[in-house]
Amino acid sequence: MSFKEDFIHALWKYQYFDKRGLTTVADSELEIKKIGFQNFHEGPDFSEAHIVIDKIDLFGNIEVHIRSSDWNAHGHEEDINYDSVILHVVWEHDQEVRRKDGTTIPTLALKGKVFLDVLRNYQRLINTRKQLLCSDFLDHVKPIIKFSMLERALVERLHLKSSLIHKEVAATAGDWEEVAYRWLFYCFGFKVNSTPMLKLARAMPYRLLKKHADQPLIQEALLLGQAGFCYQSEADDYTIFLKKEYEFYRKKYQLQEAVYPSEWRFMRVRPSNYPSVRIGQLAAVLSKSPGLFSFLTKKIHSIKDLMVFFHAKPNTYWEHHYQLSKPGLKRQNRLLSNQTIYLLGINFIVPLWYAYGQFVDEAPWRERCFDFLQEIPAEQNRIIASFEKEDWSPENAFDTQGMIGIHHGYCHPKKCLDCKIGQNVLRPAK
Incomplete structure (x- = not known):
């Protein structure tokens, strides 16, 4: 089975593995109290975690890799920022790793512990040849999750456009x-x-x-x-x-x-x-x-x-x-034409309002943008057609801008595990 490191991040973040009788590769008893907060910047992958090894409480950071040897491959053994790591979470253990001071880092190997449903869902998700990777699962995804992801992708799209406007504000x-x-x-x-x-x-x-x-x-x-x-x-x-x-x-x-x-x-x-x-x-x-x-x-x-x-x-x-x-x-x-003015409403007026709302730190501008987009008819293009093909039809420009954001930010680069829909698809059956 082949996968990227983000899959291991998801396994740890959502605890999609059997934790009964959990042990480290050194056969020490392991209990997970707190998984920590995911770090999207430099440094260990999860911070402020809490685990118990052989009845000893440990507080610190978690680092995630596919193989144990990736620790040295990434140069962490010489980086003091990783001395606070209390657990190394990997798919496969192939090498003992140490901190800069020479102390051994406890390792949890997930191979053989992950729920079978999660593995199957992940394989189906990444191996599909359809433009919309989660299309085979959409019928089982709740509308509230779809809407939540549309809103998130729309906001991210507005942030991206706003960054261009803020450059002109500075200039x-x-x-x-x-x-x-x-x-x-x-x-x-x-x-x-x-x-x-x-x-x-x-x-x-x-x-x-x-x-x-x-x-x-x-x-x-x-x-x-x-x-x-x-x-x-x-x-x-x-x-x-x-x-x-x-x-x-x-x-x-x-x-x-x-x-x-x-x-x-x-x-x-x-x-x-x-x-x-x-x-x-x-x-x-x-x-x-x-x-x-x-x-x-x-x-x-x-x-x-x-x-x-x-x-x-x-x-x-x-x-x-x-x-x-x-x-x-x-x-x-x-x-x-009306269609051209709709596009200007989407690409000109809404990002301008949104950027100004950020500049003056006034939240009502965001709702004004959302309300305005819901007045504009749904766009028609090849990206929207790929959603409609899977019976996910947009009602207005709020929906279509969210769909375009999902496509560009998640579907095309195959970042399904960062998408709320992909995360929902991955989880095991109850």
Whole structure:
């Protein structure tokens, strides 16, 4: 049987082995009083444990390995941080191990002691070829456990996105108006152009753009100019106008060249998602609100509010063009679709609120995020389809974001033993 060390961690953490007549490899009587707290940082795997060996109480740490010899392989014999280990828990004992001072460490070998149900469930879990590893067990997992894991994965996903926002908070010395502006651009890149969009926002500060709140054409000229789109070999009248305005304000504000045209991705991107079109849409949205962050936090309470906010009509030029000086074959509606606004609600507004709630340490922002996500229809993609295939259907974006979090954080890297569902699947029958 092959497995990773996390399986041994789970066996110890949940005590999935027969503890009747338990002894160490040296035949000393062993009683487990307290398993300790799992340590996810450097040092022994479990801290503050309490065991009794031959009627002597021992308090300290627990270290877990697949084989006893891993102790030396990991260099613990020379590390004083492991001198406090009172028990070495392994699957197989193949070598006596000692602390740095030479004293022998008691060892518990779990081979032959683990409940058969646990071994069978683990093998079925890790050997399946299905995309959702626990699919064969889902019918037996209680809804409360599924929901709990969805919420946990969603929160972890929001923490990850929030960390990106907090970097901009630090970079702007806590200027949340500028942060909201930069995050909006990042999200408007829709993954493929998120990086150059963020670079553009950093190079075209919101404080300067707000000076032209009543001049949407100037705002568009500044953004498209800083994006490197105003320099076309065969420019039409609108492009010539934008270039002229951009050159004037570039000198006035001493703007540096921000994004090279080669940094933008157009290949394998639908024309409706071209960065030039997205910048035109951004200019229309920003012209509606001179105070972006204050508006988003005080005026947006529902997905309907967000749809009104993003329902901004770009310059009519973009109805006939997908790049500057490059007309399309037919007229296009450049208003943001409902589906696009739903995605912005999920990826823009909710992480921004969540990050701000962390920043000011106010818990209600978390519930506001959860409530908002439950207003948004469930997403449709290949990851969600893998859950639906197993009769686990999402009701809204709260569910789908949790499912995406479970997939990326647990299913894909096969971290089933860190997942509440996987832990539930592993346990033996009563």
